[in-house]
Amino acid sequence: MERIGFVGTGLMGHGMAANILGAGYPLAVVAHRNRAPVEDLRSRGASEVPDLAALARASDIVHICAPGSPQVETVVDVLADHMVEGGVIVDCSTSNPVSTEALAAKLSARGLHMADAPLGGTPVQAEAGELAAMVGATEDVFARIEPVIATWAKSIVRIGGPGAGHKMKLLNNFLAMGYGALYAEALALAEKSGVGTAMFDSVIRGSRMDCGFYQTFMGYAVDGNRQAHKFTLTNALKDMTYLAAMADGAGVANPVQCAIKNSFAMAVNTGGDGPEDYVPHLVDFVARANGIARD
Structure with a gap:
């Protein structure tokens, strides 16, 4: 063997x-x-x-x-x-x-x-x-x-x-980190507009907008489980930086991906750079940037 x-x-x-x-x-x-x-x-x-x-x-x-x-x-x-x-x-x-x-x-x-x-x-x-x-x-x-x-x-x-697997993985993580950035902003808006996190989750969970990534993300945002999705904010930012280089090399405009990358850059550069600062914790950094105190 x-x-x-x-x-x-x-x-x-x-x-x-x-x-x-x-x-x-x-x-x-x-x-x-x-x-x-x-x-x-x-x-x-x-x-x-x-x-x-x-x-x-x-x-x-x-x-x-x-x-x-x-x-x-x-x-x-x-x-x-x-x-x-x-x-x-x-x-x-x-x-x-x-x-x-x-x-x-x-x-x-x-x-x-x-x-x-x-x-x-x-x-x-x-x-x-x-x-x-x-x-x-x-x-x-x-x-x-x-x-x-x-x-x-x-x-x-x-x-x-060689290299094709990494290209596909970055595309996969583009979608995943995009979900995370969207969820974090949606929850900040839900809180500030008076809808609230619990009500938001009760509508989305089980709907067409639900998915496995949503559930692990909300495992922290709703239930407070810090271990719900163990993928660090620093790794998320690293992957989105690699994806930006991949887009540059292919000559593709990627404005959505740039916004996602900046969401994670904001979190990492304002304290989310530890080994146990995971992707669902992005919700805290987006909330804080909008003057929202999360329990």
């Missing part, structure tokens, strides 16, 4: 790695200061290596779950120096497609392969092996990595060549 390496066993990566192990693949993880997920994976049979160079030498296929392109580029630079020819690096982060395409060309010149498989879903779905994967890879590389991805994803779609 292919030997799998994993970089980034955090909220999403831990569940993914556990499912790879559960399917019988040999798995190596790199040492990390966050010991809990590493120790859990070791207890399931994973091997721990001291650094990225050792991980590269121990792996045929390496998964990366990182915050964004700068971190991915740093990891790939090290892996590329130590992987055996024919190795595959799979970036499961939400990254800048321009960077992904450049990395793919760089790796190809060294006899290595780049694929992108950004995720759709939650940490709960990662643990259950029920994520969605939007894959950018050549056909032959996709055929090789698909069985591994199938251990942690229920839905797998090859979008196109």
Whole structure:
């Protein structure tokens, strides 16, 4: 079987790695200061290596779950120096497609392969092996990595060549973050106009305007559950910044996306930059900007 390496066993990566192990693949993880997920994976049979160079030498296929392109580029630079020819690096982060395409060309010149498989879903779905994967890879590389991805994803779609998966993920997040920005402004207006959050929710919930994203967003806005949707405001802003670059590269006017990006920029730049400041908390920042005190 292919030997799998994993970089980034955090909220999403831990569940993914556990499912790879559960399917019988040999798995190596790199040492990390966050010991809990590493120790859990070791207890399931994973091997721990001291650094990225050792991980590269121990792996045929390496998964990366990182915050964004700068971190991915740093990891790939090290892996590329130590992987055996024919190795595959799979970036499961939400990254800048321009960077992904450049990395793919760089790796190809060294006899290595780049694929992108950004995720759709939650940490709960990662643990259950029920994520969605939007894959950018050549056909032959996709055929090789698909069985591994199938251990942690229920839905797998090859979008196109390297970088195409990241383009699709940014489009997906454009819609999701757009919902968040709309909901936050609608709730501010509901409060200031006298309709109120509870009444607004009673009308929208169960209507044609309802959806899964609405329900997790309102899990905080209505019920006060800070853990209802664990995707940070900083990641939302990062993704919308990448999407703006993607639109610029394609020569597409994107005024709506610019407004969405600015909503999240306002939140991040006025205090919403912590590791537990999540997308539904945008409602607080929009309310505060409009002089509304939320309980």
